[in-house]
Amino acid sequence: MSYSAYPRWLALCALAGGLAACSSAPPLAANGQDTRYRPAAASDILAQTSWDLARWAQPGGGLRTIPHPSTNSRPLTASFIHDQGATRMAGFAGCNQYNAPYTVANGQLIVQAQPVATMMACAPQSMALERDYLAGLTRITATSFDNSSNPQRMTWVLSSGDTLDFGRRTDPIVGGTAGASKLVYVNSERVPCNAGAGRAMCYQVRDSATQPWQFWYGDITGFNFQPGIRYRLRVVEVTDPNPPADAPAVRWVLDAVIEQEIVNR
Structure with a gap:
């Protein structure tokens, strides 16, 4: 039965004396939804992609200073990896490498645990930037993309009101x-x-x-x-x-x- 036919089927059942009269009524989940027509989870749009942080806007409109390749600085990065059924986010946070498990639900990036990072010490400014970036990963309240099928720009909004814009890198193909x-x-x-x-x-x-x-x-x-x-x-x-x-x-x-x-x- 197609989506378009489903409302007509319900109407016919109601006319015949209520939904209980239809012997082939669809199975319902505990929340009352028709399990046969539950939307399937979309594929992870971020899988096997890598990104550079290009802009960090603060709630008042000011821009935070971040490293950028144009100034011969190493940018903050985020890569999204699928490996034998497990998902992992990894990258460079300004001083150290980090990784954390993640998922994508209805287009929203969710970092599922506080990131684990290496323990190098850097200049105070780099350490402060890294601290705020890693803390922000578990506080992403909205995620958006410029294109739903082949995104080249990704934006996060944090619970603090900060907005982080990323540009997509050329995707490396690992292992071949x-x-x-x-x-x-x-x-x-x-x-x-x-x-x-x-x-x-x-x-x-x-x-x-x-x-x-x-x-x-x-x-x-x-x-x-x-x-x-x-x-x-x-x-x-x-x-x-x-x-x-x-x-x-x-x-x-x-x-x-x-x-x-x-x-x-």
Whole structure:
């Protein structure tokens, strides 16, 4: 049943004598929402991206002095990494390297714990900037992007009222040689397949809507797959020079989710 058909189904049930009269009423969660039509979590727009802090505006409109490459200074940075199902934010805070777990919920960046940092000592001005930056990571109240599919600018608003603007770096492809980007369709279910020495669950993919589905044995780094959703992705194909035993030499890195469609089961 599609979204557009759902209200008509409810109306027909009501006319027949109430929702209780419909033998195929949808399952409801504890909050009363229809679980079959719960929106799937969107893929992490920040996965495998890196950013430089370009501007720090204070509540009164003044600008805080921050290091910038144009002055031969090392900028504050934030990188968002997916590694074997775990998400990690890492970067340079002005004096030390830091990392922390994070998640993205409804487009909002949430740093889930106080960042852990190395213990180098620097000039007092750099240490003060680093202290405020690291404290601000767990106080982000709003996150926005200039583009929902391929952002190049990211803005945080902190609970203090400070606004931090970031520019996106050229994304490094870790662990391999990157090829050209491509568009692929990914089917709504992963299926058993023979991979290497044993059985695995493979994606079903194709280049165009008219082609038959084919197995994809490799990984799609940064992709948060949800069963029941058919996707069209833009990916970068990466060749791993030293892949693990029985693992494919080629994998994909998610660049953007172009389309997603709920598929009736």
